[in-house]
Amino acid sequence: MPVLPRIADYADELTEIRRDFHEHPEIGFEEVRTSGIVAELLRKWGVDEVHTGLGKTGVIGIINGRKEGGRTIGLRADMDALPMDELTNLPYASKNPGAFHGCGHDSHTAMLLGAARYLAETRDFAGRAVMIFQPAEEGLGGARAMLADGLFEKFPCDEIYGMHNNPLAPPNQFGVKPGPAMAGATFFDITINGVGSHGAMPQHSRDPIVIATALVQSLQSIVSRNVPPTEPAVVSVTQIHSGSAYNVVPDKAVISGTIRYFADSVRDTILDRVTKICAGFAESYEVEIVPDLRPTFDVLMNDADLSQAYLEAASEIVGVDNATVTTELVTGSEDFADMLKAVPGAYCTLGHSGSVPVHNPGFILDDAMLPVGASIMARIVEKRLAA
Numbered sequence: 001m002p003v004l005p006r007i008a009d010y011a012d013e014l015t016e017i018r019r020d021f022h023e024h025p026e027i028g029f030e031e032v033r034t035s036g037i038v039a040e041l042l043r044k045w046g047v048d049e050v051h052t053g054l055g056k057t058g059v060i061g062i063i064n065g066r067k068e069g070g071r072t073i074g075l076r077a078d079m080d081a082l083p084m085d086e087l088t089n090l091p092y093a094s095k096n097p098g099a100f101h102g103c104g105h106d107s108h109t110a111m112l113l114g115a116a117r118y119l120a121e122t123r124d125f126a127g128r129a130v131m132i133f134q135p136a137e138e139g140l141g142g143a144r145a146m147l148a149d150g151l152f153e154k155f156p157c158d159e160i161y162g163m164h165n166n167p168l169a170p171p172n173q174f175g176v177k178p179g180p181a182m183a184g185a186t187f188f189d190i191t192i193n194g195v196g197s198h199g200a201m202p203q204h205s206r207d208p209i210v211i212a213t214a215l216v217q218s219l220q221s222i223v224s225r226n227v228p229p230t231e232p233a234v235v236s237v238t239q240i241h242s243g244s245a246y247n248v249v250p251d252k253a254v255i256s257g258t259i260r261y262f263a264d265s266v267r268d269t270i271l272d273r274v275t276k277i278c279a280g281f282a283e284s285y286e287v288e289i290v291p292d293l294r295p296t297f298d299v300l301m302n303d304a305d306l307s308q309a310y311l312e313a314a315s316e317i318v319g320v321d322n323a324t325v326t327t328e329l330v331t332g333s334e335d336f337a338d339m340l341k342a343v344p345g346a347y348c349t350l351g352h353s354g355s356v357p358v359h360n361p362g363f364i365l366d367d368a369m370l371p372v373g374a375s376i377m378a379r380i381v382e383k384r385l386a387a
Contacts, residue, residue, distance in 0.1 A: 003317060004375040007118050011371040017041070018110035018370060019092040025081030025099040025106070028136030031057045034079045038109065038133050045117045047131070055146035060155055061131035063119045067387045069126025074157035074343065075377050076336060077112035078105045078137035087361035103358045104165040104365045107373070109133060111163065114374030115381075125385035130155050139187070139296055143338040152342050159306055160345035161380055162336045163373055165365060167358065169351030172372050174314040175326040176348040178307040182300035183234075183260040184267055185333035186293055190215070190278060193288040196251035206287045208253035209242050215281050216240070216255060222273045227266055232329055234260040235270065260331045262299055297333035303344040310346045313380040317372060350376070
């Protein structure tokens with residue numbers, strides 16, 4: 001089975017919708033225009049229930065099948081853009097300075113809308129489908145906000161599925177990895193409160209820059225000397241901020257970065273070591289060091305059986321040869337992991353033409369993927385909720 005014929009009929013409309021979202025991107029928790037259009041389209045297409053405001057700007061659409069059944073499948077897409085400028089020169093490039101759909105969430109939203117329209121028209125399933133349009137995936141906790149607002153208490157799901165575009169995979173190649181698939185992430189800021197002085201008289205200081213540089217080197221030993229080599233992990237310092245003049249030793253420095261891992265036990269080990277190293281440096285240099293460690297993303301865990309079910313549904317759309325089980329661990333993070341902790345399910349990638357990776361100002365999405373992704377999402381509902 002190729003792209004579902006009805007979805008192919010309105011593929012051009014999906015492209016128009018996607019490009020409109022692309023032209024008017026909104027960053028996390030500011031997706032007012034986007035969520036308004038999503039809700040309007042769901043109502044226009046006859047979705048049974050449309051709920052707005054969940055997790056601030058999230059939207060829920062409920063579609064009942066025409067056959068009896070007591071099970072519910074959830075489908076989720078993220079809506080937010082990245083806080084960055086676009087450098088593609090596309091005719092529909094971002095009109096909002098400092099906002100760009102550089103991760104392709106505009107496509108995710110459009111594909112889920114395409115699936116919702118199809119399911120609302122055909123209703124060839126037994127049970128209920130829940131369309132989840134999530135805000136603020138890019139590190140702002142949109143999934144957790146929806147969960148805190150009672151997502152699965154108000155709209156219970158037996159299974160849930162998500163999808164991400166992949167410009168680095170061949171077009172229409174579907175990939176899913178059972179088990180741990182994407183890293184958990186902790187962001188950190190470590191503040192060193194030292195003592196400033198004249199730059200020519202450093203003996204009067206507790207120089208936070210010297211301490212910061214030594215601390216960075218020590219942090220780099222955590223993975224190599226505390227985490228088993230069979231457990232992948234990353235500690236990356238990505239920012240150092242301190243000072244404002246050539247002749248002043250500052251009184252404060254801030255180190256920031258990210259930690260990635262595929263097991264909560266590894267996360268706990270790393271956070272414990274960061275805390276103790278900071279305490280040791282504070283004592284030895286006689287300063288105050290305050291670590292702020294913020295676990296932001298959980299490890300994304302795909303259910304093995306539901307990954308297989310997703311693969312089988314996708315193979316009916318893209319072909320058996322293009323539906324693959326992957327083994328690669330992705331050190332990027334995705335807050336769909338929070339939903340998968342509450343409800344079993346699976347998260348996949350779908351390839352499209354292009355050579356520029358996501359989160360790059362020159363990223364361009366191939367609209368040809370939209371009917372393919374929409375068909376896969378619709379098909380998993382029909383297969384899992386077959387009478």
